[in-house]
Amino acid sequence: xxxxFSGMILVLLLxxxxxxxxxxxxxIAGDNRIEFSSNQQTxxxxxxxEESNDKESSDDSEEPEGDPPSIDVQTTQFSQxxxxxxxxxxxYGVGIGLSRDAIEKKFGKSDGRIEVGQSHAxxxxxxxxxxxxxxxxxxxxxxxxxxxxEAFKSVHGTPTIENSDGLVYDDNPNxxxxxxxxxxxxxxxxxxNANQIQR
Numbered sequence: 001x002x003x004x005f006s007g008m009i010l011v012l013l014l015x016x017x018x019x020x021x022x023x024x025x026x027x028i029a030g031d032n033r034i035e036f037s038s039n040q041q042t043x044x045x046x047x048x049x050e051e052s053n054d055k056e057s058s059d060d061s062e063e064p065e066g067d068p069p070s071i072d073v074q075t076t077q078f079s080q081x082x083x084x085x086x087x088x089x090x091x092y093g094v095g096i097g098l099s100r101d102a103i104e105k106k107f108g109k110s111d112g113r114i115e116v117g118q119s120h121a122x123x124x125x126x127x128x129x130x131x132x133x134x135x136x137x138x139x140x141x142x143x144x145x146x147x148x149x150e151a152f153k154s155v156h157g158t159p160t161i162e163n164s165d166g167l168v169y170d171d172n173p174n175x176x177x178x179x180x181x182x183x184x185x186x187x188x189x190x191x192x193n194a195n196q197i198q199r
Contacts, residue, residue, distance in 0.1 A: 053173060066106040068125025073144040073191065074155045082142060083156060086177045087193045090125055091140055100135040114143055116182050116190045128190060141182075141190040152181070152188050161197075169198060 069092050074080060081092060089096050094103055100122075104110070107124035116139075121128035123143055125140050130139040144152075149167070153159065159181070162170035169182035178197045182190040 018176055019162070032124040055071075066104075066108050068107045068111065069127050071125075071142055071144070072149060073101075073142060073147060073188070074151065077191075082191070082193060083179050085193075086175065088177055088195065091142070091193065094127060094129060094137055096137055096139050096140070098137045100129075100131055103129055103137065114189060115142075115184075118143055120192070135174075139192065139194075140191050144188050147188045149183050149186055157183050170197060 007186070019134040055083045071092065072084075081087070086190075089097075093106055103124065107127070110124060112123050116128065116130065119130055121130040121139065121141055121143075126143050126145065128141040128143045129137045130141075132138040137162050146158040153167075156169065159167035166183045169179040173196075176196050177193055178195070179199075180192045180194050181188055182192075
């Protein structure tokens with residue numbers, strides 16, 4: 001009888017450890033990415049009466065112009081969410097194929113254009129988008145503000161490739177993406193999560 005009781009306690013303890021392990025796994029492996037902009041509203045937040053009145057009086061659209069994103073590339077969170085994740089198809093709510101209208105509804109009008117390689121991209125805060133001829137997002141870039149190459153390397157480590165065109169981070173030859181960094185005058189101008197380069 002004592003062995004049965006001991007066995008039941010052991011099974012109960014294993015079950016408890018398993019449940020806590022599963023919860024910890026879900027927390028660690030879940031999509032716990034942070035939003036880099038502190039002024040975004042949550043979808044379930046009820047609008048104040050003042051916001052409701054503003055919406056009713058606006059003839060232009062049902063939703064106000066969006067806020068351009070602010071992304072700090074000098075964080076371990078950015079390293080985890082962008083540098084070490086396959087986000088080639090989309091990042092920060094912008095996906096490949098999304099229309100210019102949808103992006104400008106989310107972020108507002110473009111802040112201007114930046115040069116990336118042999119082309120240009122429209123800048124929205126710290127995100128830039130290169131559009132195709134049909135005004136659909138073709139490439140997505142993170143465009144930091146005033147970050148030197150040396151400061152970037154001090155956070156993200158030594159690049160796999162460094163030359164006059166920029167930097168490439170590609171520590172894992174077995175994944176399908178590389179991080180391409182465009183630089184100009186010692187500063188990081190654009191960061192792209194792109195198809196893995198051939199070496």
